[in-house]
Amino acid sequence: MNSTIVVPEEVSAGEPHAQARMRLLVSCPDRPGIVAAVSRFLSDADANIISLNQHSTDPAGGTFFLRVEFALPPERREGFAERFGLTVADHFGMTWRWWDAAQRKRVAVLVSKHDHCLVDLLYRWQRSELDADVVLVASNHPDSRHTVEAAGVPYHHVPVHRDDKPAAEAKLLELLDGECDMVVLARYMQILSSEFLDRVGVPVINIHHSFLPAFAGAGPYEQAKQRGVKLVGATAHYVTEELDAGPIIEQDVVRVSHADDVPTLIRLGAEVERAVLARAVQWHCQDRVLRHRNSTVVF
Amino acid sequence: MNSTIVVPEEVSAGEPHAQARMRLLVSCPDRPGIVAAVSRFLSDADANIISLNQHSTDPAGGTFFLRVEFALPPERREGFAERFGLTVADHFGMTWRWWDAAQRKRVAVLVSKHDHCLVDLLYRWQRSELDADVVLVASNHPDSRHTVEAAGVPYHHVPVHRDDKPAAEAKLLELLDGECDMVVLARYMQILSSEFLDRVGVPVINIHHSFLPAFAGAGPYEQAKQRGVKLVGATAHYVTEELDAGPIIEQDVVRVSHADDVPTLIRLGAEVERAVLARAVQWHCQDRVLRHRNSTVVF
Amino acid sequence: MNSTIVVPEEVSAGEPHAQARMRLLVSCPDRPGIVAAVSRFLSDADANIISLNQHSTDPAGGTFFLRVEFALPPERREGFAERFGLTVADHFGMTWRWWDAAQRKRVAVLVSKHDHCLVDLLYRWQRSELDADVVLVASNHPDSRHTVEAAGVPYHHVPVHRDDKPAAEAKLLELLDGECDMVVLARYMQILSSEFLDRVGVPVINIHHSFLPAFAGAGPYEQAKQRGVKLVGATAHYVTEELDAGPIIEQDVVRVSHADDVPTLIRLGAEVERAVLARAVQWHCQDRVLRHRNSTVVF
């Protein structure tokens, strides 16, 4: 059985009389009747579907993806997940998880010196534009402490010494342990080891300052100038072991010309970076992103 | 009862053993259980949902819109529509229609002198990029006859005399009667009367050469130059009695500068016009567009 | 004689041995020889042209616009403007001004409750991305005081009482007098009187939250939702007596859909507003914008 149950702890603790807004995410081999089975289950549980998105890579033999957002009366939440597992998920061989929309995701941000993405995320959070909370920031530089603490967020300076990177990663893991639901690399210029990625236990999203797969690796704007491209871009992706090669969540570009030197590319690119990262983080926090092999379905 | 049945004639004539691909479009007052009821009905009819989109203007007291594309075994098509009406649609007070995806919509194009949108539609049709067939072209000018006939489409020259517009409209209605499922105004520079719109009996889509509601009426590029805008655009919309004020299906823009004179705006705008109109026609022909008051839901 | 000399006070006070980077802006009736005359004058003064842009509305009888950026040896600055006036400008009937690029423009910002444009301008200024200095902020609300003062900028709360708007304008004029080279209305939701505009004596740039001329006036996002447009935008323009009708400097749009409610339009629009306003302010501060009737030439 390949179905996976991820039940947030708070599920049974909600306010007793309010309708909870839940999100159900499913992937499974495609076959007839999935939407009907899910929506019948929800209807039988007096759940009201608020939005439903589905995608199939191929109706014949492909993979089916589903996201349903629904309102569930509090008295129907008891045993809801178990019943879904038994009566629907197992039958279709689903990998699934659900999430209480009221439970805002806790975001940890790692940053180095360039703070434009960090500042942007903090500002969106303060304006209540982010369906998540920034709970801590860690950096290999001390520079952004004032900005972060002024926003009421703890700032941890975790220097990275060239000859002892594992020590820095261990320190980060200690800080992050149990504190966050996702990690955002908001221009964190250190490569994280696969051990770190294994042990951190939550999704890690990175913003790369190029339109991947063009200009992976270091100095993408210098590479872009060298190659004479007419657009520069940014890519938000899940971090995997292979550098700059994880599943892409969002990308965008901006037009440039021969007249733009590298500092100008960097400035123009920074606009795209912060916009692209903000969209990717928001979509992830709204449970809109499903991974499929090395790509994503974004509902 | 406000439900409306539109059953295409060919529904029972399909190839006997093939799965038909059908589209169901629904709008009704929003309330819990609609998706469940529809998907249960489809499941009970052995239909396999291929895609499903829904939208609610407001879960409390708003209007609900649904588009489902599904495969239906041929032996289940007999009486399908009647059963849906009785068991689902009436219960929810639905306005609904369905359409066999194999039945390509028949498009009549009206054009004046500027032929870029016409040429583009013909080319997309010839490349099989349009889920529709261009079945006739009519124009108040003789200019495009060669282009149209070379594509194997009948061309009708219907001159419009300033002092007898009703005669031209009567001639057009005669040509269109029963021949088409929609009319596209591909830069047809005559204003159609409300009598014509009433009598034509099929949706009429127009391309207006501005980003509506800016620059409605005549000479939009001249108006745009006069106002000094930095973007010019185009708008595809359903035609209603009120000029350039019908529900918008699609819009797009292109960047311009002080250096672009009116002929250049016209040339740049023509690119946008043909792209916007092609998208609007394609979406309409795929039954992706539902009207809601004076706007549209595009799935 | 219609030539106008605007010589910044600091012109003769620059560092003695450095090459000054100057900008010359010219408009005049078009006729042959203007570029040659200007560039010959600059060459004779040992000035090195760094960039040169020109535009003519019509080579026959139109208006000619020129922007030249050049490096001028300090020992050649004495009398430079007077000589240019006598030997070139008067001959061609030029309206002209020049500006020392090293002299950063002083920007005063007026804001109401929505602070996204203000915060963005402050952030760009702090990152040295703005070729200008934010020297003061005034608001009819007290809300942004902390943000502004944290950036080291004076914040003035100038309440506007419905029955005594002139008092507020008088207070603003007093604050602004001699303190700034331009005023930016970064979502300042009060209409300024023509008396104010006359007396303030510097250019005033406003950001309007729609793609003008669509949705001028109040509540543009509500108007946009009502009309069902598929793109929303923002417009930066010079403020004139007529509301939302001044010369447009920059515009941009973002795609929206039926699924976006008014708060979402506001959030998406805010992204465009801050980007458009930042570009307009930057271009103005780099002396790239020339007014021509009710439109602009942006070099």
Added chain:
Amino acid sequence: MNSTIVVPEEVSAGEPHAQARMRLLVSCPDRPGIVAAVSRFLSDADANIISLNQHSTDPAGGTFFLRVEFALPPERREGFAERFGLTVADHFGMTWRWWDAAQRKRVAVLVSKHDHCLVDLLYRWQRSELDADVVLVASNHPDSRHTVEAAGVPYHHVPVHRDDKPAAEAKLLELLDGECDMVVLARYMQILSSEFLDRVGVPVINIHHSFLPAFAGAGPYEQAKQRGVKLVGATAHYVTEELDAGPIIEQDVVRVSHADDVPTLIRLGAEVERAVLARAVQWHCQDRVLRHRNSTVVF
């Protein structure tokens, strides 16, 4: 001396009394006085500058690029080029060429099976939107003969046999010899040898169906789907010996999603390809593109 004179034959053959519109293109080591020297030369020749663009990669030690469009009285054309060479170009070590704007460039198009770029170029040419003439089309397939001949353009079927590519290239060189000013590869799916590029003697522009340098080589849309990118694009570039690595003239992208399969990417990409190629060809034909190492300056 590194200055190069390219004088079009027709220069002295123009209509005797008309003002000729000429374009001068220059590149040279940057140093003070270049614009002044050129504009003084033009002024002394009674030439009227219509537009002037310049760019320097670095005012100190960089390369300077200039494009001037000017009107020249016919009686001043005699010896114009020689004088410019002697009095200006040699002095500054310029590489330069000029071109009579009235002399439309002759374009040869090579195409394989996908005809969307070809059809688009023909249509723009027929609408007089291209400042060039399509003089011949050659293809390794017979498919587009009807389309091309209907436009009044000769069509040459030059099959390419896997075991004798040189024969096909020889045949093409024979067809092109002296007949065209540039060659456009409008989705020509054969790799041209460096011998061909040497011998063809005119610039060759290719449209690659990806946002280079991402997805160079074969099957870019398949590569894009595999990688899960959120934008697909197209790149027009000068062809050099190294496949898909020549100087980029223009690029653009279109947004795609997980729901788009490879045929849809191909269809969406085709829109971008034809737009990007048309812009690149037009700019080249207007002498707006200067090569600099492996990139371009586009005025």
